[in-house]
Amino acid sequence: MSAIDETHDPARTSWIESANGHPDFPIQNLPLGIFSPPGHHARPGVAIGDRILELSGVGALLPEAVGHLLTGTTLNPLLALPSADRLAMRRRLSQLLSDPANRDALTPLLHRAAECVVHLPAAIGDYTDFYVGIHHAMNVGKQFRPDNPLLPNYKYVPIGYHGRASSVRPTGVPVVRPNGQRKGPDEDAPSFGPSRRLDYELELGIWVGKGNELGRPIPIREAPQHIAGYCLLNDWSARDIQAWEYQPLGPFLAKNFHSTISPWVVTAEALAPFRLPQPPRPEGDPQPLAYLLDTHDQQHGAFALELEVRIASEQMRREDTAPFVLSRGPATNMYWTMAQIVTHHASNGCNLQPGDLIGTGTISAAEAGGFGSLLEISQGGKAPVTLPTGETRTFLADGDEVILRATARADGYVPIGFGACSAVILPAP
Incomplete structure (x- = not known):
């Protein structure tokens, strides 16, 4: 089973202010989903505060095993990965979203969740x-x-x-x-x-x-x-x-x-x-x-x-x-x-x-x-x-x-x- 690590640190905060104290999606969560920004097609994202981070735009910054899986319209390829690969992605996302040095590069990839449409996260076979x-x-x-x-x-x-x-x-x-x-x-x-x-x-x-x-x-x-x-x-x-x-x-x-x-x-x-x-x-x-x-x-x-x-x-x-x-x-x-x-x-x-x-x-x-x-x-x-x-x-x-x-x-x-x-x-x- 997954271990407790630095991504769960209660002292860790995000430069996305709405994430700090958010009842569902603080930086300690980082859940995955599929969403559509206004006027655009469905894509993978991660919920952080009242924003959704578009994952396809950060693929090059993530571990190689996951970076190439972030351009589709379902999470099935990500779900199929060994837990170690998902954990590596989680750790990297936590680093990117907690270090203010990444604000300028990632802000264009953030979308207001209230303005987006959420979809089923996976193609459900059964x-x-x-x-x-x-x-x-x-x-x-x-x-x-x-x-x-x-x-x-x-x-x-x-x-x-x-x-x-x-x-x-x-x-x-x-x-x-x-x-x-x-x-x-x-x-x-x-x-x-x-x-x-x-x-x-x-x-x-x-x-x-x-x-x-x-x-x-x-x-x-x-x-x-x-x-x-x-x-x-x-x-x-x-x-x-x-x-x-x-x-x-x-x-x-x-x-x-x-x-x-x-x-x-x-x-x-x-x-x-x-x-x-x-x-x-x-x-x-x-x-x-x-x-x-x-x-x-x-x-x-x-x-x-x-x-x-x-x-x-x-x-x-x-x-x-x-x-x-x-x-x-x-x-x-x-x-x-x-x-x-x-x-x-x-x-x-x-x-x-x-x-x-x-x-x-x-x-x-x-x-x-x-x-x-x-x-x-x-x-x-x-x-x-x-x-x-x-x-x-x-x-x-x-x-x-x-x-x-x-x-x-x-x-x-x-x-x-x-x-x-x-x-x-x-x-x-």
């Missing part, structure tokens, strides 16, 4: 969503199986399903309410129409770096070498469509209509100071099977991340009312680590590829205030949430905007963030 938030699994399971909320396999196998890569979009792209078959408990037959129980899901995303050959599993000790970075992920869910269609094969149209991600790849190297031991399993829970168990991963496989969800209705935005906090909680509420997710995904020989996206599944807390979906917050629609305007919600209404955020914090280090992961709900066609 997208897989897991279900490792145990409290979400418990909270939802209790609504359907009060006496047996978790199925027997949950504590042995990281549960996941293959999603739809083509409908992943970056922050800011509106979500069109999906149509589908839905059948209420008091209805004799299904009907087709707009989802009546549209929901969000608070997740983290894993960006796969180096891939593996078909038929060659990834050992748990090598899994961190295959993770290039992380993002926020909102895997929107049509609960009523899902309830009718998911048996016996699982999620389909209820999940594949849209997934929103934060557009910046927060690198594994940037998150080195924020690693934590994986929380111990409750007494009586089984230990992971041998292929999923590694001492180093158990000691360093979790992250000190605070996750937050806010909502802003159309009326709230019209009245300039601040977004309302729906939940806040730690990312340590994951039953399985990121490395265990990657290892299990490839354990049967499945080949992962650079730029693949893997979701953790909804991350929730055990108690109210930290739930990661409206399905939990509203108790399946029984307990409406009251917004500052007096409006109520059990599920999402057209015009609602959902904003996810994540901040990494650790004593002695500068906090870093992921940027916003947000979208507004549009009416069904």
